[in-house]
Amino acid sequence: MKPAHNIWDLREQAKRRLPRAIFEFIERGSEDETLIGQNVEGLARVKLAPRALRDVSRRDQSTTLFGRKLPTPMIIAPTGTADLLCYRGERAIATAAGKAGLPFTLATSSTTSVEQIAEVNPGFWMQLYLWEKRELSWRLVERAEQAGAEVLCLTVDTPMWPNREFNKRNGMANPIKANPTLARHFLGKPAWLLTVLARYALAGGLPQFANYPTEAVAGGARKVLRQANAANVTWEDVKELRRRWPRTLVLKGVLTPEDARLAAEHGVDGIVVSNHGGRNFDASPASIEVLAEIVDAVEGRMRVIFDSGVRRGSDVLKAIAIGADAVMIGRATLYGAAAGGQAGAARALEILRDEISGAMAMLGVASLAELDRSFLRAETVPGLGAAARR
Secondary structure (H helix, E strand, O other): OOOOOOOOHHHHHHHOOOOHHHHHHHHOOOOOOOHHHHHHHHHHHHOOOOOOOOOOOOOOOOOOEEOOOEEEEEEEEEOOOOHHHOOHHHHHHHHHHOOOOOOEOOOOOOOOOOOHHHHHHHOEEEOOOOOOOOHHHHHHHHHHHHHOOEEEEEEEEOOOOOOOOHHHHHHOOOOOOOHHHHHHHOOHHHHHHHHHHHHHHHHOOOOOOOOOOHHHOOOOHHHHHHHHHOOOOHHHHHHHHHOOOEEEEEEEEEOOHHHHHHHOOOOEEEEEEHHHHOOOOOOOOHHHHHHHHHHHHHHOOOOOEEOOOOOOOOHHHHHHOOOOEEEEEOHHHHHHHHHHHHHHHHHHHHHHHHHHHHHHHOOOOEEEEHHHHHHOOHHHHOOOOHHHOO
């Protein structure tokens, strides 16, 4: 892996190394694909108000989330296809996160088992989609509990699979299936072909869903994916999950104050303000545009996590200043894993951690506890007027 000074450097290395179909699978969005850029641009428009002449010689970016102390306010978001970025990519990212003291969120559609992730990232989080046959989902919930998952994270923004037209053009699916278009992409990256695909072939074959019950895969991959994103998921399912899951329950994909209030009423412990990294519904708002009003709607009744568009340490501080308790990191560690495996994922986390520390110094805060809306230029934050400052 070449030296990387920021997340954009890792992105460029990932782009050069990966077949186009795989890079675009993690990089692009849905339909006209405007939302991904709006996530990043929306964060860039938020401006902070640095304070001068403060002692920031020692800075503490640790925080406590759901009773667990984190060295920095980041959680690894659930992401698909990491095992195609590098050999055993999910395990690589989970290990890097574990060594950094951060939780890794395992996706339902992962190709690494919950038990294997528990070995390298104790107290991991488990992301959940619900199957149409709910009993299949309850089995996975039990399995995650037995493996020691601390948090169950139900994704609520995907009632059906998004319209990602580029995947159709690239012949890309999850899990991947051989076809001439995909073969052309793969053959164009011989180094990746030898170090990733060939290693899987020698080890027994391409990665497959590791946490799907046997009944869920009987109908083939395409049917499986439809089943794992049931369109009939409602608040009644949240009630049932709350009854079944004894630990922390989080809903990911909340974008309105109304849904945030309903989550609190249903006994949810936290929400993730997220538009799925801009990958699902291109007409959604940028996550940063709705964060302030959702934080205000929650009124401290549960934890609020921010997701979508974070590329710099200062982005993290912007979300924290608005009122988020932590942020989820997705593409950054995917880029890192593609660029350099576990070391690359670790480098992505190191970059963000160092940038957070530097931004804290520039802002004039020695700990995250000092950070509030007084450090924001209120006119640059959607939903936050001068009178709404805390």
